[in-house]
Amino acid sequence: MRTTDLQYEVTDVVIFGAGLSGIGCAAYLHRKLPGKSYQILEMRDDLGGTWDLFRYPGIRSDSDLYTFSYEFKPWKSDKSIAPAEEIKSYIAETADEYDVRERIRFGRKxxxxxWSSEEALWTVTTERTGTGERETWRxxxxFSATGYYDYDQGYRPEFAQEGSFDGPIIHPQSWPDDLDYTDKRIAVIGSGATAVTLLPALSEKAAHVTQVQRTPTYVLPLPTQDPWLRWxxxxxxxxxxxxTLRTKNIMRQSVFWRISRRFPNWMRNFVRKLNVKYLPEDYPIDTHFNPPYDPWDQRLCFVPGADLFKRLEDGSCSIVTGKIARFDESGIAMEDGSHVDADIIVTATGLNLKLMGGAEYAVDGKAVHWPDHLIYKGMMLDNIPNFAFSIGYTNSSWTLKVGLLCEYFCRLLAEMDERGMGICYPERPDRQMKTRPLLDFQAGYVQRSIDILPRQGDTYPWEMTFNYREDAKMMKRGAVIGPELHLEPSPAPFSDAAQ
Structure with missing residues (x-):
């Protein structure tokens, strides 16, 4: 273990992560509070976050880019559902337009x-990737913009007799750059957004691609280009x-989600009718496209241009639904006795969660145990001073919520300056509060990690909210300082911040 080698001067805000959320936060600070100093610490060697990490074929957004992009920077591509390279370019353009890139320190884990209450400062220790050199930042x-995924490894269950398979077994999070799958038979295990993205993309070169799913998911076709754009x-x-398109799509997402929750059977039938329209005649929909749960109990999958359905129709892709018995030398043996022939197996089996990038936190020497804390306004935690983090919506575009959090964050910093305050943290109400998991969502990656997450309470502002219009009122125009926020002046004058 190396000792700390370098220590930097104090900045107003240190942002963790140079992905969509981190670059967005920096741009908001630049636009709203140009006098504030900040640094971005990024573990990777380039910006983009998720859109730099994942390199599997066909990777794209699963939300429309008019809501997935920033409110202040128009999405100008014709593609409403966009590939990763376009999203990363958009993030990079934002960084350049707001002079963010020069504030990013890459290769810092x-x-x-x-946190020291005596100094009213955070001390952040990083390790340089490659050299192991330790640095401290004050x-x-x-503002933690690391999201909640584990960037080191995805979720990978063990399958019986894996070692007997003759070909490569690949997780999409670790896709090899040199993998040649031309004219290969590929089995993709999984039923989520990654799997339905991989099937049509891989089929362009593969001999055949088979999706192997234990449980179906809801799949909806969307046009590649928003039909309003031409008009x-x-x-x-x-x-x-x-x-205009952003407002329209926000309303559409909200209505779609509300109908799904209030009238799940109607929505189930609506999705089924769309599937019937796009799938081959007499396709076994009840086997492969009939989930046992209600719409939005888990996130829906969207396929631009109905590409998945087209590949099922032309025969380049197929779906097998059932339980896997074991792997063998030539593919996957199913419990019903059928066999999926494969030269390559792709385990699109999901992601792991890692809160705050896996860093250890302490407040005045006491280690922070995340499940002991309640979330406040979807971005702060009780009794943790001067700390904010970003979690987007699960029922619509991630960035819609993150944008609101960044706006409120800037308003809070400005209000504290006006009041001459340097310390801020939420205080839990002096009453018995019923709590529940932070993410009330049935997705496997959430359920596997419930016990490591903070909690939410039973009333606002202590609960997660999923209504953009209501959230916008509270975060953009509502009171900045409520009775739950504890404010204190700094115990000592601030030192000059590094620019």
Missing amino acids: VIACD ARWI LRPFLSADRIHR
Whole structure:
């Protein structure tokens, strides 16, 4: 273990992660609070986060880019559901437009974060990737934009007799750059967004691609280009088109989700009718596209241009639904006695969660145990000073919620400056509060990690909210300082921040 080699001067905000959320937070600070200093610490060697990490064929958004992009920067591509390279380019453009790139320190893995009430400062310890060199960074606030996925490894269950398979077994999170799957038979295990993305993408070169799923999911076709775009383009500027389509899609997402929750059988039938329309005649929908749960109990999968259905129709892809018995030398043996022939097996079996990037946190020497804390306004935790983190929506575009959190974060910093306050943390109400998991969601990656997450309470602002219009009122225009927030002046004058 190396000792700390370098220590940097104090900044107002240190941001963890240079992905969509981290670059967004930096841009909000630049636009709303240009006098604030900040640094971004990024573990990888380039910006983009998820959109730099995942390299599997066909990777794309599963939300429309008019809501997945930033409110302040129009999405100008014709593609409403966009591939990873376009999203990463969009993030990079934002970083360049707001002079964010020069504030990013790449190759820094955050190891520990320690809060000192005596100094009203966080001390952040990082390790340089490749050299192991330790550095410390001092900041008045932490904004953790690392999301909640484990970037080191995905979820990978063990299958019986894996060692007997003759070919490679690949997880999409670790896709090999040199994998040649031309004219190969590929089995993709899984039923989520990654699996339905991989099937049509792999089929362009593979001999055949088979999806092996234990449980079906809801799959909906979406047009690759928003149909409104063609009508609006002759009359509106790019900014106004972005605002119009963004507003329309926010409303559509909200209505779709509300109908799904209130009238699940109606929505189930609606999805089924769309599937019948796009699938081959007499296709066994009840076997392969009939989930045992209600719509939005888990996230729906969207396929742009109905690409998955087209590949099922032309025979380049197929689906097998059932339980896997074991692997053998030539593929996958199913419990019903059938066999999936494969030269390559792809385990699109999901992701692992890792809160705050796996860094260790302490407040005045006491280690932070995340499940002991309640979330406040979807971004802070009780009794943890000057700390915010970003979690987006699970029922619509991630960035819609993150944008609101960043706006509120900037309003909070400005209000604290006006009041002459340097320390802020939520205090749990002096009453018995019923709590429940932070993410009330049935997705496997959530259920596997419930015990490591903070909790949410029974009333706002101590519960997670999923209504963009209501959240926008509270975060953009509602009171900044509520009775739950404890404020204190800093115990000592701030030192000059590094620019």
